[in-house]
Structure formats: C-alpha cells, structure tokens
Amino acid sequence: MAEVILKNIKKVYPNTEAKKHRKDGGEKLADLQITDEGVLAVQDFNLEIADKEFVVLVGPSGCGKSTTLRMVAGLEEISGGELYMGGRLMNDVAPKDRDIAMVFQNYALYPHMTVYENMAFSLKLKKTPKDEMDRKVREAAEILDITQYLDRKPKALSGGQRQRVAIGRAIVRNPQVFLMDEPLSNLDAKLRNQMRAELIKLRTRINTTFLYVTHDQTEAMTLGDRIVIMKGGVIQQIGTPQEVFDHPINLFVAGFIGSPQMNFFDGKLIQTNGVWQAETAGAVIPLGQKTQAALNAAGVAPMAVSIGIRPEHIQLETQAGAHTVAAQVDVSEMMGSEIHLHVSAEGKDVVVRVPTLELSEKWPNGLHRGDSFYFSFRHDLVHLFDTQNEETLL
C-alpha cells in the first residue's frame, strides 16, 4: 500500500543572527511567519494521500510546496509532525529506503554518464543482476520513447529529452511514491503542453501514488485528482479541481485558480425584506437560491464584503438597469472563439470573457476601445468574501 499521510507537518528554519535582522528576501519571507524559533516555512500541514492518487501541491513562490515535497522525500528534515508512508513512520528513514523516486526541476542528470548509465545507477547500487537491470532500463526507455538516446550523454539532448530521461530514471526504481518538483517549469510553452499531455498518458501506464509540485495552476487543474493550494507555508484549501474552482474557500484561492483571474469588487451585503443582495459599483445584485440558503445557514449579518465573479460569468448588457454596472472598454483581445475585454468600471479594472458570436450578436460592429456598455453578474455564480478574514461566506 502506498498511501502517504502527513500529520501536522512543520518545517522551521532556525534563526541565525543574520536572518533575524534581515529585511531582504522580499515577498518570499513576507508571507512566512517568523517566530522565536525561526522562519516557519511550513506549518500545520495535514494531508492524506490515497494509494495511487495524483495530488498536486500548488501555490506562489516561497509558499512551502517544494519544502513539503522534500520533506516527504527525506531531503529536508521534518521539524515537527509525522510522516507515514504505507503505514510506517518515515521521519527518520533515509531517502533511499523510502521506496520513492523524484524528478527534479533541473533534471539533475549525471553529466558524465550516458542515458543508460543514468537510468541504471540506482539499480547498480542495489547490486541488481545485469540482465534484470538491462530489462528494466529498456522497458522504461520504451515507455518514454528514449531508446534511441541510451548511448548519449545528457549534454547531447534537448530539454524535453532530458526531462524524459529524468522521468525514466525514476520509473526504473519502480517506486511506491513518485515525487515531482516542478518538472515542466524549465520547458518552453509549447513543449510544456506536450509534456503535460504525456504525463497524463504516462499515468495510465504507471499506476502509483504521485505527489506533484507546481506554481502553474493550469498544470494543477489538468493533472491532479486533488489539488492542495498553499500560501505562506499554510494549506489554503484541499479539493478536486472542480471543487476548488467552484467553491474557493478564501480570496486567495479564488484569485489563484482560474485564468484569467477572478474579478473582485468591494461592496456590501444587504438584506432587503429577508432577501440577500449584494451592492457594488452602483449596482444591486440579486443573489441566487443556493446563495440565499447558504447565507442563511451561515448566519451572517449585513456587512462589507468582497464580491468575486469570474470573467466568464459576467454578462454583457446593452442597456442599463438596477443590477448593471457601467463600463468602458480599454483593450479588446481577440482570442479566436472568444474575446477578452479589459474594461474599467467605476475606476476598477475588470476582465470579461465573452464568446465572439455572442458579442457580435449584441454589437454587430464589435466593441472597441472607448466604447461604453453595461454588464451584470450571473447571480448564481457570485462569490462573497468577508473583508476581514477573506474567507468565503458560503
């Protein structure tokens, strides 16, 4: 069984004299809590990964995702909490005995060895018999389509090929848990899309537990069975891609997941005759049934809120109304089958995604810079966040 359980995992970098007074490191350190012990790179990390599940850790730079991965790998010491793999406590176990394999962002291939030797290295150390070793290496090479490179050295390979060799090196070990640390970050956009698709295919052939780290939310959404979003060393939300997309637990997650980013408005939550409404930018937004029920269940009082609405959930209106917001077009990006409008409304920048056909129906001449129009919010897809703690009210 290869389930991985992280219980109250914590990572502290103890204070050195220099770090105590240091202000540089900018945003990286700003998010992290600094206690008397030191910098808390990861805190209160609790996660249960089921056998053969593909879990993605995602978040901005410095959020602690790589640190967590490295603790699972045994490359970093666990400052607090427990790590179980396959039911056994792994805190003190050396990496080579954890039955894991890891793919690094910079591939970490041994430059003076051929591809074959790179892949066979771990087997050689375990004193695997030669024919078995050969079989395993060639099997893995075939899966990844790199058989023709077996005799080459890494410097003779392209980035994508090197990445495959790195994956091959990991496959050969036949691990219980597959760790990947931003493996696609060094590839150019086109290659990245390609490799992403290949990873998804790979998963059908290698059925093990995956723990994958990335800063790219698209990768997280497409690859993961479940996503763990982190910020400042703390888990923000755990859920399936759909869950996280539809029901972000706080402002950060709402803004992090989804591209283009969700639009946020400052507004008020008011109750008129028992019916909840949101007020912002001169518009009164009626809220849908489910939202009403959720608000009632949560027992909230009228308050200041942050209102979130995704660009694709904004509707264009030709006429004003009580529930519409006036806007002026800044930039119109023709994306093909849809158009991204960057507009200003009441001094705020808002992004709207609209299918090209729909827009040309309402505005046969199209919408260009300087044009005015109105938009409304699809009232069952509005997100409401408490301005104090930034959590969702729903």
Place this chain on the structure above:
Amino acid sequence: MKKRRSAPENPVLRRQRRLRSAVMIFLCILSLLPFYLMFINATRTSNDVKSSISFLFGSHLMENIATFTQKQKGVGITAWGSMGNSLLVAVPYTALSVYFSALTAYGLYAYNFKAKKFAWGFILAVMMVPTQVFAVGFYKFMLHLGLIDTFLPLILPAITTPAVVFFMRQYLAATLPLDILEAARIDGSGEFHTFNTIVLPMMKPALATQAIFQFVASWNNLFLPSLIISSSGKKTLPMFVQMLMGESFRTDYGVVFLALSITILPMFVMYFILSRYIVEGVTLGGVKE
C-alpha cells in the same frame, strides 16, 4: 587565421600594431634567449664559452657529457638520480594535494554545518602563510619522529594545500548543481560514494589544471627538501643544481651549461606540450578574484 574582409587598416593603427608587435617579439626572445644560449653553450668548450657568445652549436657535446658523467660520480648523485627523487616526491604529492583539496572543498560546498564559516575562514587565512614560518618547528618535529632524510615529510603535507582548496571550491560553486547530489541520495548512493563516482568525474578540468601546478611546485621546490634531506643519494633536482655551484663543476663552463640543460629539459618539454592548459589555468585563476 582567416583574413577578415573589413575596412582597410588605418595607417596610424598599423604603425602602432607594428611597434607593439616588435616589442612583444622582443620580450618573447628575451624569454627564450637564455635557454637557447644555454643549449648552445652545452656543446662548446669551457674556454669558448668564457670568451664569446655564439648562436651556433659547437661540437663538444660528447666531451662535455663525458666530463659531466665523470664529475657526477664525485658528488654522490647524478642528475638523473635526482630527477628520479624529485619524481618520487612530486607524483604522490600531486595526487594527495589534488584529491584531498577536492575532498575538503566538496565538504565545504555541499554541506551546511555549524563550523563551516569558521573552517572556510581558517583556510582563507592560512592560504598566505609562507612555509618558512613553520620551517624550524617542522624540522625539529621531523627530527623527533626520525623522519629526517626521508621523503615522507615532503609528501604528507600535500594533504593541506589551502590555495588548491580555494580554487576547487570556487569551481564547485560555479559548476555543481546541488540537485544532482540529491538525486544521488534518492538513488541510494552514500555520500562518499557520490563524491568519488559523480563529483570527481565532473571536476576533471579543475583537477587537471591544479595537478599541473602542484606538480610544478613540488618539482621546483628547493627550500623544504634542503631542510629535510641530508644524504646525497636522496637529493632532489633543485638540490642537485645547487651542488653545481661547487668547485668541481664551476671551473668548466661547458659542463655547467650542459648540466643546466639536462636539469631544465624535462620542465621545458613538459611546458610546451601542456602550454595551452597551463596558460588557461592561470587566466582562470585570475577571473574569480
């Protein structure tokens, strides 16, 4: 060198170029001339050498060699013998120096431990201390250990050559990504095993360059062997050269130049074979300053 199809050269620049080239050529001749004359004089008789300078080879090479071979018998060691001794010292010295410096540099680069800053600072500090400062104590110590007149005191200290450690560490910092070490750990390689099978092969250029410089340093060293070695049979090459100042040699100039030619020849030849790497090594050493 291909001629570039660029604009015709400005006459002022051309004049400057010619002047500078002339000076540089003069300097090069200056570097070579003493050696050239030395080889020439090795083939002439002592009187000829004393009375004139010749640029052409003489005909007394064989006589000089015969005289030299004879005179060597009187001093207890031959030129070749002393070269053998120098080799006996220089080769292990080079191996120890390069290997242990790489080892130490790796320890300081790949690991974070409390004493690291102190250790590195210590190495930087002692890099500049001249040998003479330890000489007396070293001599007495070796005397007590009964190691005087053996080669061991000339070889063992090779383990501690701070300047090489410094160079190796800079090299590692520039070329060794730490994630390779982590991949090796996950693959199951022990730390020392990783150093020998993965890191050392990656350091080949640095190892080669430093090996050359350390070999040269050991081969050319006069001071330390003079302190430790006393019996003629064990004298190293520079010590042999010193003996050429003695009465039996200095009267015959032809023989003196012949002897010098023999002692200089190995390094001379080695240099021109390895010159590219040596010059590269010096230039590399400067960049990091």
Place this chain on the structure above:
Amino acid sequence: MKTTKPEKLKSVRYSKYGYWFILPFFIVYTVFSLWPLISTFYYSLFAYTTRNLKETITFTGLGNYLKLLGLADGEKAYFLKYLGNTLRIWVFNFIPQIALSLLAAAWLTDSRVRLRGKGAYKVLIYMPNIITAASISLLFYAFLSQYGPLMSVLRNAGLISQNSNIMSSTWETSLAISFILLWMWYGNTTLLLISGMMGINASLYEAADLDGASTWQKFTRITLPLLKPILVYVLVTSAIGGLQLYDIPALFNASGYIGLPDDTSTTVTMYIMRLHSTDTGRAAAVSIMLFLITVLISLFLFRAMRQSESGRRRKKAEGGGQS
C-alpha cells in the same frame, strides 16, 4: 517486501557529513603546520649556544627578538639588514614588473590595435615561471659572472673596464637578482591582469570615447580603478612571495648561505636556513617575525578589499546605473 531493515538515522541530517569531509585536512594541518608553528614560537624563546661541541639551551624570553632587531648589546641587527636586502631586491623587481605587465596586458587586450599571435606571446612570456628557479639562477650567474661569456664579450668590445664585476658590486648583484625575478614573474602577472581586463565591460570604454576621453584617461580613470582588486591581490602575493625569497639569491652569487658580496644579497630565508640547526632559537625568532609581517600584509589586503567593496557599493547607491 523488504528483507533488510531500513537504515535508521537519528535524524535525516546530512550536515554532519561536512565534518567528515574536511576532517583529513584539519587533522593533517594541525599536525604538520599548526603544531610546528606553535613549536617554532616556543623555540624562539630559547637561546642555543654551542661551546666545545656541547649545546646549551637557555630560556631567554624575548631575548632572541631583541637581538634580531639590534636592540641587545653587542649584537648586530642582522635581521634588519637581511630584511632590507630582501625589500630592496623585491621593490626593484616589483615596480618595473607591474608597469611592464600593465603595458603588456593592455596591449594584449586592446580591441582596436589587434596584435596577431597573441596566444604565442602569452605562452612564451609565461614560460620562465615554470622552470626551476634554482636552475635559472645558476644559469644567469654563469652568464654574468666575471669570466663568463657576457662580461668577456663586453670587455673585449671595450664597453666595460677590465675589472668590472657584477658579483663584487652590491647594487649590481641586487639589480641582477631583481631582473631575474622580473623575468620569471612578469608573464604570470600579465596573464592575471589580462583576465582582469577582460572582465571589464567594453561598453564603458565606448561611452568614454563618446565623452572624448584620451587613451591615457581611459586607462587611469577606468582600467586602473576597476583592476584594483586584482592589483591588490598581485601586490600582496608578490610581497609575501618576496619575503620568502630564497632560491634565486641562494644560487646567484652566494656561498654557503651568505649572499655576496659582503652579505648584501642575503635574504631573510637564507638566514633561517643558515641558522636552523645551529641556532634554532634565533632561526625560530626570524620565522615568527616573518609571520608577523605576513599577517600585517594580509590585514592590509583585507582592508583594501573591503574598502573597494564598500566604495563600489557607495558609488552604486549614489550613481545608480553604472555596471
């Protein structure tokens, strides 16, 4: 299923391996360098006198040092004399060497006046550095000695008098040794300066050209200041090397461990060699004095490097853009 128990480490910490890797160095250093250094200091506190083949060792505290500095009665300050010799030889080597190396380096890195065969020049001027200093010293001595080839030719041509002898003149011997040093080392210095100059951003010179700077101005206002770290390094290593001067003066116009003529080309290290088995105490004291001077020079290096760093930082803060 695993048949072997997984390796249990107290904590999966790799930092302790660092200690193991550096251990050989520090052990050997302590034994072969640190201990000798301490014992050298210890020996320097004793006076060794031999009367009738019997050696007596008496504790004299700082007595040896006083004798060296000529502060004790009846003792000539040999140390100071030899230090002076060493310094004299070094200065007359270093100053021309630095000037020549700067010139050669500038020429070899000049992008406007391109010399052909630069590689060959570099190889040839560095070459003397590799050859055994002892051999070189004897070689020059043989050439320049009174009845040697060079002097004979000059005498026959009537350019010098019948009696002239480099070896009997203090200044001529010193200058000859200085010249040998220069000849051996200027290639090395030139190569170091070349690598320094190549690190200077070419566009600085182009900007200066647009500002109308002359070649000399460019050299003094751009090249030299930016070369300062390397120049300091060269100065310090040359000085420390100069303090250790042994091979060449020991074989050029020397007898026993006395630098002729008249003990005027004896260096400090020759002095140590002369005394190490007869008057160990004094030899030790000389070594320690050498050590102190080395420390002073290294401290100077440290300060100078620090200053140039902070100076650069200050300039960056004030001036903004320059690389």
